[in-house]
Amino acid sequence: MLVRTTEIFKGAIIMTLVIGAFTIGLILSLLSMGVWISFRILRYCDITVDGSITLGASVAAVLMINGWSPWTATIAATLAGGAAGFATGVLHTKFRIQELLAGILVMTALYSVNLRVMGKSNVPLINVDNIASPAAGMLTRGTGGADSINILGWPVPIPDAAMLITVLVITVTVALIIRRFLLTHLGTAMRATGENPQMVRAQGVNNQAMIVFGLVCANALVGMSGALLAQYQGFADVQMGIGMIVWGLASIIIGEALVAARCTPGLALLGAIMGTILFRLLVAIALRWGLNPNDLKLVTAVFVFAALVLPGAVKYFVQKRTKEKIHD
Amino acid sequence: MINIRRLTKTFFPNTPNEVQALRGIDLDIPEGCFAGIIGTNGSGKSTLLNAVAGTFEPDQGRILIDQQDITNWAEYRRASLIGRVFQNPFAGTAADMTIAENVVMAMRRGCSRGLGLALRRSVRDEIADRIRSLKMGLEDRLDNPIGTLSGGQRQALTLLMATWLRPRLLLLDEHTAALDPKSAAQVAELTLEIIRREKLTALMVTHSMQQAVQLPEHIIMMHKGQIVRQFGGQEKARVRVPDLLAAFDHVRRREQLDPAVAEILGRQYV
Numbered sequence: 001m002l003v004r005t006t007e008i009f010k011g012a013i014i015m016t017l018v019i020g021a022f023t024i025g026l027i028l029s030l031l032s033m034g035v036w037i038s039f040r041i042l043r044y045c046d047i048t049v050d051g052s053i054t055l056g057a058s059v060a061a062v063l064m065i066n067g068w069s070p071w072t073a074t075i076a077a078t079l080a081g082g083a084a085g086f087a088t089g090v091l092h093t094k095f096r097i098q099e100l101l102a103g104i105l106v107m108t109a110l111y112s113v114n115l116r117v118m119g120k121s122n123v124p125l126i127n128v129d130n131i132a133s134p135a136a137g138m139l140t141r142g143t144g145g146a147d148s149i150n151i152l153g154w155p156v157p158i159p160d161a162a163m164l165i166t167v168l169v170i171t172v173t174v175a176l177i178i179r180r181f182l183l184t185h186l187g188t189a190m191r192a193t194g195e196n197p198q199m200v201r202a203q204g205v206n207n208q209a210m211i212v213f214g215l216v217c218a219n220a221l222v223g224m225s226g227a228l229l230a231q232y233q234g235f236a237d238v239q240m241g242i243g244m245i246v247w248g249l250a251s252i253i254i255g256e257a258l259v260a261a262r263c264t265p266g267l268a269l270l271g272a273i274m275g276t277i278l279f280r281l282l283v284a285i286a287l288r289w290g291l292n293p294n295d296l297k298l299v300t301a302v303f304v305f306a307a308l309v310l311p312g313a314v315k316y317f318v319q320k321r322t323k324e325k326i327h328d
Numbered sequence: 329m330i331n332i333r334r335l336t337k338t339f340f341p342n343t344p345n346e347v348q349a350l351r352g353i354d355l356d357i358p359e360g361c362f363a364g365i366i367g368t369n370g371s372g373k374s375t376l377l378n379a380v381a382g383t384f385e386p387d388q389g390r391i392l393i394d395q396q397d398i399t400n401w402a403e404y405r406r407a408s409l410i411g412r413v414f415q416n417p418f419a420g421t422a423a424d425m426t427i428a429e430n431v432v433m434a435m436r437r438g439c440s441r442g443l444g445l446a447l448r449r450s451v452r453d454e455i456a457d458r459i460r461s462l463k464m465g466l467e468d469r470l471d472n473p474i475g476t477l478s479g480g481q482r483q484a485l486t487l488l489m490a491t492w493l494r495p496r497l498l499l500l501d502e503h504t505a506a507l508d509p510k511s512a513a514q515v516a517e518l519t520l521e522i523i524r525r526e527k528l529t530a531l532m533v534t535h536s537m538q539q540a541v542q543l544p545e546h547i548i549m550m551h552k553g554q555i556v557r558q559f560g561g562q563e564k565a566r567v568r569v570p571d572l573l574a575a576f577d578h579v580r581r582r583e584q585l586d587p588a589v590a591e592i593l594g595r596q597y598v
Contacts, residue, residue, distance in 0.1 A: 180445075181443070183445055183446060183447070184441075184442070184443045184444060184445055184446055185432070185433075185436055185441035185442055185443070185444055185446045186441045186442060186443060187446070188425075188429055188432060188433055188441075188446045189433060189436075189441050191422070191425060191429075192422040192425060192429075192430075192433060195422040195423065195424055195425065196419070196421070196422045196423070198414070198419055199419065199420055199421060199422055200404075200422075200433075201403045201404045201407065202381075202403075202407055202411075202412045202414075202420065202490075203407055203433045203434055203436070203437045203489075204404055204405070204407030204408055204436070204437045204438040204439070205404055205407075205433075205441070206402070206404045206405075207404065
């Protein structure tokens with residue numbers, strides 16, 4: 001009897017872990033898709049992300065505790081993120097500041113902006129309706145007032161399930177919109193901008209404006225991700241953005257390993273989403289196995305480094321080996 | 329019609345590396361004329377082409393296309409009037425994107441780009457039809473990344489893209505120089521065919537005297553940032569490679585003389 005209880009307990013913990021990883025993964029997928037747009041489509045290493053995710057979180061949190069609806073707050077956060085991207089884009093294109101420096105400047109400035117927005121370094125969201133509240137209400141009514149629902153045989157608290165469903169719907173919808181956008185005339189031109197600015201200009205596209213627009217889209221997604229993250233974890237914190245760009249990159253790299261590196265926009269977006277979720281699962285497992293949370297960012301950075309360097313290194317050694325064999 | 333008036337450009341002014349790339353170029357290319365620019369290395373022929381394309385701002389002078397002053401237009405804005413093919417076969421297309429996606433961008437050259445789906449069925453059929461005319465079998469590979477094509481195929485496609493919407497001016501920057509001889513001949517033939525069929529006004533920079541004799545109907549000879557000689561009409565029809573070489577020789581010999589002497593001799597002999 002005792003063994004059975006421990007098993008149920010263990011299972012519930014694992015289920016919570018998995019649900020949590022999926023939820024955060026889906027929320028951060030918005031961030032990954034944003035990073036994918038700047039990093040892979042525009043080929044612009046935009047580290048504004050570290051600031052704009054916090055900006056999204058703080059804007060949403062402050063608006064929500066002031067009585068705004070979670071949806072309007074999330075949309076406002078998205079627009080705020082877009083504004084941050086606009087700033088970086090203008091610094092880079094109009095004032096000719098190097099792309100990394102433009103991002104660093106805006107990210108640094110955003111730290112103060114975020115503190116101003118929140119008025120303090122941390123805004124808790126206690127007893128405030130969040131974006132998942134309508135779904136939670138429906139689930140409660142649907143189950144006749146139960147406080148948890150059964151997923152794959154394990155009880156999951158209603159709020160967690162509602163949040164998972166809500167972010168799933170949001171992320172999938174956003175991904176479909178981006179995919180559709182990338183297949184339009186404007187989207188096609190944006191994709192070409194990162195690859196061959198010379199060609200794009202010769203086809204009559206203002207590549208500078210395209211970079212600004214792309215950064216607006218990318219950071220708007222990041223801002224939205226921040227707003228959802230704040231609602232999920234129940235607070236916005238001025239430190240929450242640190243290292244987010246690296247998490248985004250790690251997710252994209254994992255995603256590209258799952259789908260082909262060169263592929264259609266739709267598949268690439270799917271890769272980014274799957275990569276983020278898988279990355280969150282790996283993080284959850286690593287933490288469960290006793291990885292010190294303080295080491296997480298170091299491990300992530302090393303992972304990204306390895307993923308960027310290893311393919312080239314492997315190729316180099318393979319070539320060297322075949323050369324040696326020929327010489328033998 | 330293209331009118332270029334007193335165009336000058338000096339790179340790195342007031343430094344030891346100062347280069348007077350263009351020294352007062354005056355040039356008129358009538359409607360429907362296919363002109364070729366030849367010249368030694370550093371003669372300013374590519375600079376002249378880039379000035380028209382809008383890659384940089386000239387120090388002085390004006391550039392007009394069909395009476396429209398485009399001197400202050402940004403490069404991307406000039407694309408509404410100008411189609412371009414570059415020397416590097418990889419410069420004119422986006423390698424990771426498909427053939428169809430590349431072409432569809434050219435179908436909107438200089439037009440607004442909205443949120444309409446780029447590759448509708450009818451558009452795809454139109455692309456396939458027109459690409460079939462290249463006779464390279466590319467119409468069956470519309471969804472392949474353009475990076476999988478050879479340099480010659482990419483250059484042929486770039487040419488097709490540059491002329492998809494009839495440009496007021498076609499700029500060709502040594503567009504066959506980086507190709508193997510067979511592809512170069514193919515692209516050259518295609519160039520002539522398109523220019524004749526569409527009656528395009530075109531400006532081509534070339535390294536090859538042979539090509540200058542064969543393709544364009546007007547030859548502009550440049551040296552040290554100036555136009556030193558032009559061959560047009562009947563004279564162009566008669567001119568052969570040795571004549572061009574002799575003309576260059578003449579320019580070089582005159583250059584070695586004292587400028588004052590050169591002027592006197594020039595008045596007597598040229």
